[in-house]
Amino acid sequence: MNPLNGISGGVLVMAALMALSILFLLSMFARLYRKAGPHEALVVYGFRGTRVVKGHGTIIFPMIESCRELSLQLMSFDVAPQQDLYTGQGVAVTVEAVAQIKVKSDPESIITASEQFLTKTDAQREGLIRLVMEGHLRGIIGQLTVEEIVKQPEMVGDRMRGTCAADMDKMGLEVISFTIKEVRDKNDYITNMGRPDVARIKRDADVATAEAERDTAIRRAAAMREAAIATTNADQERVLAETLSQAKQAEAQRDLEVKRATYLESVKRQQAQADKSYDIQTSIMQQQLIAESVKVQQIEKEAQIKVQDFEIERRERELIATVLKAAEIERRRIETLAGAERQRRISEAEGRASAIRAEGEAEAEITFKKGDAEARAMNVKAEAYQEWNQAAVVDKIITNMPEIVRALASPLANVDKITIVSTGNGDAAGMHKITGDMAAMAAQIPALFETLSGMKMSDLLGKVQSIGGKTPKASS
Numbered sequence: 001m002n003p004l005n006g007i008s009g010g011v012l013v014m015a016a017l018m019a020l021s022i023l024f025l026l027s028m029f030a031r032l033y034r035k036a037g038p039h040e041a042l043v044v045y046g047f048r049g050t051r052v053v054k055g056h057g058t059i060i061f062p063m064i065e066s067c068r069e070l071s072l073q074l075m076s077f078d079v080a081p082q083q084d085l086y087t088g089q090g091v092a093v094t095v096e097a098v099a100q101i102k103v104k105s106d107p108e109s110i111i112t113a114s115e116q117f118l119t120k121t122d123a124q125r126e127g128l129i130r131l132v133m134e135g136h137l138r139g140i141i142g143q144l145t146v147e148e149i150v151k152q153p154e155m156v157g158d159r160m161r162g163t164c165a166a167d168m169d170k171m172g173l174e175v176i177s178f179t180i181k182e183v184r185d186k187n188d189y190i191t192n193m194g195r196p197d198v199a200r201i202k203r204d205a206d207v208a209t210a211e212a213e214r215d216t217a218i219r220r221a222a223a224m225r226e227a228a229i230a231t232t233n234a235d236q237e238r239v240l241a242e243t244l245s246q247a248k249q250a251e252a253q254r255d256l257e258v259k260r261a262t263y264l265e266s267v268k269r270q271q272a273q274a275d276k277s278y279d280i281q282t283s284i285m286q287q288q289l290i291a292e293s294v295k296v297q298q299i300e301k302e303a304q305i306k307v308q309d310f311e312i313e314r315r316e317r318e319l320i321a322t323v324l325k326a327a328e329i330e331r332r333r334i335e336t337l338a339g340a341e342r343q344r345r346i347s348e349a350e351g352r353a354s355a356i357r358a359e360g361e362a363e364a365e366i367t368f369k370k371g372d373a374e375a376r377a378m379n380v381k382a383e384a385y386q387e388w389n390q391a392a393v394v395d396k397i398i399t400n401m402p403e404i405v406r407a408l409a410s411p412l413a414n415v416d417k418i419t420i421v422s423t424g425n426g427d428a429a430g431m432h433k434i435t436g437d438m439a440a441m442a443a444q445i446p447a448l449f450e451t452l453s454g455m456k457m458s459d460l461l462g463k464v465q466s467i468g469g470k471t472p473k474a475s476s
Contacts, residue, residue, distance in 0.1 A: 032062065034057060034058060035056070039072055041110045043067060044060065044067045048065065054105070054110070068114070071103070072103050077098075077129070078098055080095070080096040081095070081137065086142060087142065092186065092187075093189075093190075094182075095137065097160075098178075101129060101168070102176060103173060104172055113171060116171050132167055139163070140156060144156070146183075147193065149180070150183055150190060153180035156180055157179055315404075315407035
């Protein structure tokens with residue numbers, strides 16, 4: 001057998017025994033521990049004296065301590081003496097009441113109540129309390145009248161609580177409430193007690209009924225009288241209203257007829273005024289139409305004049321761009337050709353001179369003279385070209401003068417129809433104005449040539465004459 005197995009088995013046995021011991025101790029402790037609920041109190045007595053446990057628990061050691069439970073719940077029981085109770089008037093009555101009593105919550109009251117009732121049963125405890133309550137009720141009823149008992153039961157309850165308080169404190173109790181349930185008597189005193197009031201109430205009711213009927217009859221008669229008067233007044237007012245209505249209808253009809261006649265008169269007057277105004281307005285509109293037509297014609301004429309001015313300006317620009325620009329280009333071209341020809345000649349002469357110089361010293365002199373003569377000839381020719389260029393320009397300008405005049409007059413040639421509006425301002429109006437404008441346009445042509453050429457017309461013509469009569473220069 002393995003020794004380790006024996007040791008482990010012993011340990012398990014010891015652990016089990018310890019667990020059982022702990023459980024036993026806990027169960028013993030649970031039995032010794034007593035708890036008091038909120039509705040009861042534990043009265044513990046023994047070697048530590050008497051103490052009250054309420055709302056918590058405590059340990060009760062066996063054999064040396066013990067405890068008893070005391071209920072703190074509300075006790076409700078009937079208080080109904082079997083014998084008749086006599087009031088201050090000597091009337092025998094039977095009273096039944098309900099009392100609500102409980103043990104006070106303080107420790108002193110609990111110990112006092114445990115001393116009085118802990119060894120008694122609930123029936124015995126209620127019997128003792130009922131005897132005390134009935135004795136106090138008998139004394140209180142003897143001090144009151146039947147009317148007070150019947151009509152003021154709350155007062156009886158308050159007296160009972162105040163009277164019983166001292167005796168209840170001695171028993172550790174308190175009266176929570178005391179309520180009278182029923183009061184009876186054998187001689188119908190209570191029944192007859194209400195008869196005067198009933199008779200009085202009935203009498204008052206009959207009187208009130210009679211007065212109400214009287215007032216109702218009086219008010220009914222007054223209402224009928226007022227209704228008759230109101231009916232009569234209403235009839236009178238109706239007749240008066242009908243009469244007034246008919247009168248107002250007649251007046252309204254009359255006013256309507258008057259207004260209708262006035263309206264018709266006003267309509268006719270306004271119609272006549274409208275017709276007259278229409279005629280006047282028509283005449284004014286015709287006059288305005290004529291004036292506007294004249295203005296339109298004037299505007300058309302001014303527009304035509306502006307178009308003519310624009311066309312003249314355009315033709316002037318076109319003339320500058322075509323005739324004078326072409327003449328300037330031609331002059332520059334001739335000058336360029338002459339300069340190129342002269343340079344070519346010079347180059348050829350220099351080339352020949354070099355070649356002749358290479359051939360021999362003798363021919364150099366001849367070639368030099370020949371080149372010099374040719375150079376002079378070329379200079380003369382170049383001057384002739386320059387003078388011919390200026391003459392050509394003048395010739396071009398004079399030759400194209402009819403074209404310029406035709407270009408200025410072309411806008412008038414494009415006009416299909418001319419409407420002349422004469423305002424009678426003398427010779428400057430009508431057809432004379434057009435011919436005068438044409439003459440003024442033709443008179444502007446010399447000024448145009450002077451602006452383009454930078455010279456006066458007389459100087460240009462003088463140039464032409466001087467060019468025609470000039471003799472050529474003699475060659476040296």
